Amino acid sequence: xxxxxxxxxxxxxxxxxxxxxxxxxxxxxxxxxxxxxxxxxxxxxxxxxxxxxxxxxxxxxxxxxxxxxxxxxxxxxxxxxxxxxxxxxxxxxxxxxxxxxxxxxxxxxxxxxxxxxxxxxxxxxxxxxxxxxxxxxxxxxxxxxxxxxxxxxxxxxxxxxxxxxxxxxxxxxxxxxxxxxxxxxxxxxxxxxxxxxxxxxxxxxxxxxxxxxxxxxxxxxxxxxxxxxxxxxxxxxxxxxxxxxxxxxxxxxxxxxxxxxxxxxxxxxxxxxxxxxxxxxxxxxxxxxxxxxxxxxxxxxxxxxxxxxxxxxxxxxxxx
Amino acid sequence: xxxxxxxxxxxxxxxxxxxxxxxxxxxxxxxxxxxxxxxxxxxxxxxxxxxxxxxxxxxxxxxxxxxxxxxxxxxxxxxxxxxxxxxxxxxxxxxxxxxxxxxxxxxxxxxxxxxxxxxxxxxxxxxxxxxxxxxxxxxxxxxxxxxxxxxxxxxxxxxxxxxxxxxxxxxxxxxxxxxxxxxxxxxxxxxxxxxxxxxxxxxxxxxxxxxxxxxxxxxxxxxxxxxxxxxxxxxxxxxxxxxxxxxxxxxxxxxxxxxxxxxxxxxxxxxxxxxxxxxxxxxxxxxxxxxxxxxxxxxxxxxxxxx
Amino acid sequence: xxxxxxxxxxxxxxxxxxxxxxxxxxxxxxxxxxxxxxxxxxxxxxxxxxxxxxxxxxxxxxxxxxxxxxxxxxxxxxxxxxxxxxxxxxxxxxxxxxxxxxxxxxxxxxxxxxxxxxxxxxxxxxxxxxxxxxxxxxxxxxxxxxxxxxxxxxxxxxxxxxxxxxxxxxxxxxxxxxxxxxxxxxxxxxxxxxxxxxxxxxxxxxxxxxxxxxxxxxxxxxxxxxxxxxxxxxxxxxxxxxxxxxxxxxxxxxxxxxxxxxxxxxxxxxxxxxxxxxxxxxxxxxxxxxxxxxxxxxxxxxxxxxxxxxxxxxxxxxxxxxxxx
Numbered sequence: 001x002x003x004x005x006x007x008x009x010x011x012x013x014x015x016x017x018x019x020x021x022x023x024x025x026x027x028x029x030x031x032x033x034x035x036x037x038x039x040x041x042x043x044x045x046x047x048x049x050x051x052x053x054x055x056x057x058x059x060x061x062x063x064x065x066x067x068x069x070x071x072x073x074x075x076x077x078x079x080x081x082x083x084x085x086x087x088x089x090x091x092x093x094x095x096x097x098x099x100x101x102x103x104x105x106x107x108x109x110x111x112x113x114x115x116x117x118x119x120x121x122x123x124x125x126x127x128x129x130x131x132x133x134x135x136x137x138x139x140x141x142x143x144x145x146x147x148x149x150x151x152x153x154x155x156x157x158x159x160x161x162x163x164x165x166x167x168x169x170x171x172x173x174x175x176x177x178x179x180x181x182x183x184x185x186x187x188x189x190x191x192x193x194x195x196x197x198x199x200x201x202x203x204x205x206x207x208x209x210x211x212x213x214x215x216x217x218x219x220x221x222x223x224x225x226x227x228x229x230x231x232x233x234x235x236x237x238x239x240x241x242x243x244x245x246x247x248x249x250x251x252x253x254x255x256x257x258x259x260x261x262x263x264x265x266x267x268x269x270x271x272x273x274x275x276x277x278x279x280x281x282x283x284x285x286x287x288x289x290x291x292x293x294x295x296x297x298x299x300x301x302x303x304x305x306x307x308x309x310x311x312x313x314x315x316x317x318x319x320x
Numbered sequence: 321x322x323x324x325x326x327x328x329x330x331x332x333x334x335x336x337x338x339x340x341x342x343x344x345x346x347x348x349x350x351x352x353x354x355x356x357x358x359x360x361x362x363x364x365x366x367x368x369x370x371x372x373x374x375x376x377x378x379x380x381x382x383x384x385x386x387x388x389x390x391x392x393x394x395x396x397x398x399x400x401x402x403x404x405x406x407x408x409x410x411x412x413x414x415x416x417x418x419x420x421x422x423x424x425x426x427x428x429x430x431x432x433x434x435x436x437x438x439x440x441x442x443x444x445x446x447x448x449x450x451x452x453x454x455x456x457x458x459x460x461x462x463x464x465x466x467x468x469x470x471x472x473x474x475x476x477x478x479x480x481x482x483x484x485x486x487x488x489x490x491x492x493x494x495x496x497x498x499x500x501x502x503x504x505x506x507x508x509x510x511x512x513x514x515x516x517x518x519x520x521x522x523x524x525x526x527x528x529x530x531x532x533x534x535x536x537x538x539x540x541x542x543x544x545x546x547x548x549x550x551x552x553x554x555x556x557x558x559x560x561x562x563x564x565x566x567x568x569x570x571x572x573x574x575x576x577x578x579x580x581x582x583x584x585x586x587x588x589x590x591x592x593x594x595x596x597x598x599x600x601x602x603x604x605x606x607x608x609x610x611x612x613x614x615x616x617x618x619x620x621x622x623x624x625x626x627x
Numbered sequence: 628x629x630x631x632x633x634x635x636x637x638x639x640x641x642x643x644x645x646x647x648x649x650x651x652x653x654x655x656x657x658x659x660x661x662x663x664x665x666x667x668x669x670x671x672x673x674x675x676x677x678x679x680x681x682x683x684x685x686x687x688x689x690x691x692x693x694x695x696x697x698x699x700x701x702x703x704x705x706x707x708x709x710x711x712x713x714x715x716x717x718x719x720x721x722x723x724x725x726x727x728x729x730x731x732x733x734x735x736x737x738x739x740x741x742x743x744x745x746x747x748x749x750x751x752x753x754x755x756x757x758x759x760x761x762x763x764x765x766x767x768x769x770x771x772x773x774x775x776x777x778x779x780x781x782x783x784x785x786x787x788x789x790x791x792x793x794x795x796x797x798x799x800x801x802x803x804x805x806x807x808x809x810x811x812x813x814x815x816x817x818x819x820x821x822x823x824x825x826x827x828x829x830x831x832x833x834x835x836x837x838x839x840x841x842x843x844x845x846x847x848x849x850x851x852x853x854x855x856x857x858x859x860x861x862x863x864x865x866x867x868x869x870x871x872x873x874x875x876x877x878x879x880x881x882x883x884x885x886x887x888x889x890x891x892x893x894x895x896x897x898x899x900x901x902x903x904x905x906x907x908x909x910x911x912x913x914x915x916x917x918x919x920x921x922x923x924x925x926x927x928x929x930x931x932x933x934x935x936x937x938x939x940x941x942x943x944x945x946x947x948x949x950x951x952x
Contacts, residue, residue, distance in 0.1 A: 159338035162606050164564030167582065167598050171343060174586045174594055175350050251463055255568055258465050261586050274465060278572075281469055282477050289473075292466035300461035307457075523729040529685055530724075531744045531795060532717030534710055541743075542732050549734065621734055621779040 043236060046312040057308025060301040067298055071117035078111035082268050091284050100290045103277060113294050115268040119180060120298055123253040124246040127187035132242055135195025140226050143203025160193035169252055173261045180263050183256060187249050195241055199234050206230045236313040243306035247299040254295050270295045325614050332610050339602050344385055347591050397596035402588045407596035410581060417487055418577035422562040424493055429501030429508060430555055437512025444517055452509060459506025464565055468499035468572035485574040496573045500565055504558035511554055515547035549620050556612025560605035632802045632835040633659040638695035640681045649906045651677040653859040664829055664836045666850035670903055674859035675839045679805045683722050684712040700802060718748040721796035725808035727788035731780035738776030741795045748799050763794045767824060786817035797828060805837045822849050843886055847871060855879050858906060858914040865940035875942040877919045
């Protein structure tokens with residue numbers, strides 16, 4: 001089967017033998033679109049391919065975009081002030097007035113959910129970005145310099161990865177105390193190790209690539225080689241990793257807040273809203289379930305998008 | 321082979337030491353004197369010094385560290401600030417609940433994950449595949465506490481099939497275990513499916529067909545054997561993540577396991593208790609990963625050979 | 628009639644893809660006499676392997692045998708249920724593949740894999756099966772057979788792995804062995820040894836062998852009879868000696884000319900011009916007309932049939948319509 005999927009390879013092998021044949025196009029498996037995902041395609045081409053092929057990923061991107069817009073324009077969209085209490089309306093059921101009902105202090109859950117999106121998106125994007133920058137730089141240096149640098153960095157990564165990330169984040173939260181800013185710091189510090197591993201592995205193989213050797217032989221500075229020649233080739237993997245790390249950061253924040261060691265009242269964090277509304281699960285189930293569903297939808301959208309991106313950008317990451 | 325296992329064990333010792341050191345340091349860079357936190361602001365200096373000496377906090381940090389390690393190796397994780405009980409004893413009381421919960425969750429998620437993954441792979445791109453994989457992604461994306469709350473609402477409250485919370489008896493553990501396992505069932509199903517689909521494209525599968533295996537025989541005896549090898553590692557990792565994910569489930573269902581201890585420790589600012597629970601769990605997880613690694617190399621002859 | 632182990636009659640295999648129907652095998656008739664080695668040659672994608680896969684019942688979706696008969700020992704196997712067909716595979720007919728590196732299950736010992744074939748088709752004890760595996764290992768020339776029983780595929784060289792594949796295919800003494808490019812991935816010296824092994828097995832067991840190859844040299848060495856295929860059709864068929872001595876079809880001529888010869892000094896090796904046409908867009912007339920050096924007007928419009936130029940020598944070319952080239 002492989003032979004048909006790889007016609008160019010086969011013809012090469014054959015020309016080394018006795019008869020020379022030309023076989024540029026395999027007549028079988030025309031559905032195989034390996035021709036479409038050629039090596040030379042730019043990231044943009046591949047994303048266009050994704051748009052054509054994976055409707056679910058496109059839909060997810062759209063959902064994310066809408067959530068981002070809603071979060072940014074929350075003050076305009078939200079019908080109520082998220083902090084405005086109205087004890088007369090407390091624990092109201094969903095209605096035309098309060099789309100998702102109200103919580104124990106009579107605050108409008110829809111408005112609070114919109115503002116909560118700001119927290120989750122910020123948590124998803126910023127600490128992930130910071131931790132990935134740390135991980136990428138460490139991975140590049142470990143992979144390129146090897147030796148002691150590599151040993152120290154990777155043992156450190158081993159130690160970080162040995163921790164279950166939620167427990168480690170909890171320890172950091174103990175040290176720093178609760179609050180959103182501290183979650184930022186905790187998540188930035190905790191999640192760099194897996195990125196470092198992936199980048200290191202790619203750097204190791206790219207280091208041997210001919211164009212890198214060529215650059216080296218021409219006396220190009222090491223840091224230039226690392227950031228100009230190796231880093232750009234890690235980008236597809238990094239984009240995929242980024243998209244897939246966002247949802248786990250969002251889940252971490254909501255878990256920490258749910259446990260009461262993350263965001264503190266009166267923050268509009270979704271995880272906090274769930275834990276505050278837990279008591280009303282049986283009498284007013286929308287109070288904890290609306291923010292839960294919001295977390296799930298956002299996380300799922302990022303997961304679908306990340307999956308789609310991985311399929312077109314980086315089939316080798318699949319195993320992870 | 322034995323040499324390789326030994327080497328693998330030796331490699332994880334520095335990691336273990338690093339883990340202990342990291343937790344130790346992180347918990348001690350907390351601003352403020354823990355004794356003051358413990359006793360409140362309005363206590364005189366004499367009392368503070370006395371208690372500090374009692375808790376060994378007046379000694380240099382290096383001495384504290386080695387003392388802690390020495391005691392930990394003898395099974396002594398110190399004394400809880402708040403409860404005034406031996407941390408080791410508290411962990412040992414809580415541990416059985418977490419173990420029962422995690423093992424049941426693992427069993428549920430492994431079975432469901434592998435079966436769903438195999439069925440999805442066989443019915444590739446058909447309705448059943450889409451359905452299972454959609455559910456799997458839902459499982460991966462749903463926060464554990466949401467699954468727990470939903471299960472509690474539907475099966476315990478509305479249908480009254482299970483107790484709402486509590487920890488006595490098998491029935492009480494079923495919902496928490498499903499909530500905890502739901503998540504990893506999703507990732508195991510996804511991994512099983514993609515591995516099996518990939519393996520079934522391999523040349524040796526064609527060979528198995530050519531020698532007269534029926535399709536189901538090919539999948540079971542040749543496909544699964546290869547596809548499940550990496551899944552085994554995944555399963556072990558999932559078991560570890562359950563040990564820590566149990567924090568959330570235990571909190572929803574009110575199970576007095578290790579996770580609850582850790583959360584209580586943070587709320588009470590009970591440093592020895594937090595240190596003990598985190599260390600205990602992490603060491604368990606490191607051992608778990610070690611076992612998974614060794615298991616994988618025992619199962620895969622290609623890795624077994626490498627010296 | 629009963630002399631032929633396998634008779635393929637007007638076989639049509641098609642692939643139903645989104646872009647259209649691919650005629651992978653188009654009206655192919657092949658006879659495999661008992662105890663003979665028959666070669667099928669042609670470029671990649673000309674339908675050789677698909678013919679073999681059709682016989683073995685190993686076609687995968689979206690491929691399907693559309694019409695025609697495949698008679699194994701006089702019995703039509705095209706309409707058998709998958710379970711019945713599986714019983715024949717490995718027992719009555721077996722197949723080995725091009726890639727010995729990847730054709731063996733990496734996580735099972737080679738002994739067990741060969742043993743599996745026996746246990747699938749015959750009721751015998753494990754010890755007995757193991758004995759037979761070691762015996763067949765000896766027969767196919769695997770040194771230290773007993774030790775090799777417990778080896779994993781990655782511990783063996785390519786040549787040895789191909790011998791294991793042959794052992795697996797031959798252990799139940801099938802009447803037909805299909806070898807799909809069995810030596811393409813091997814060194815030339817190993818290739819010669821494997822071809823020798825085929826001849827010896829044929830002589831010792833009377834098994835008929837279909838040898839699929841793109842290599843005319845291999846054909847000349849071992850085959851009794853040759854079919855030349857192009858775009859799913861048989862272009863020329865003849866006994867090996869006749870084919871080389873009296874080549875008729877321009878395609879076969881092209882194949883033969885593109886073998887480098889030590890006796891002649893040429894600047895450039897001859898190649899057949901152009902590329903194999905996409906099976907979705909075959910030319911209207913003769914399938915080979917786009918690349919043929921002797922193409923005439925008629926070739927562009929009409930499809931030639933197989934014309935018999937001599938007994939047992941058929942050619943699909945208008946040049947041979949009147950018999951004789």
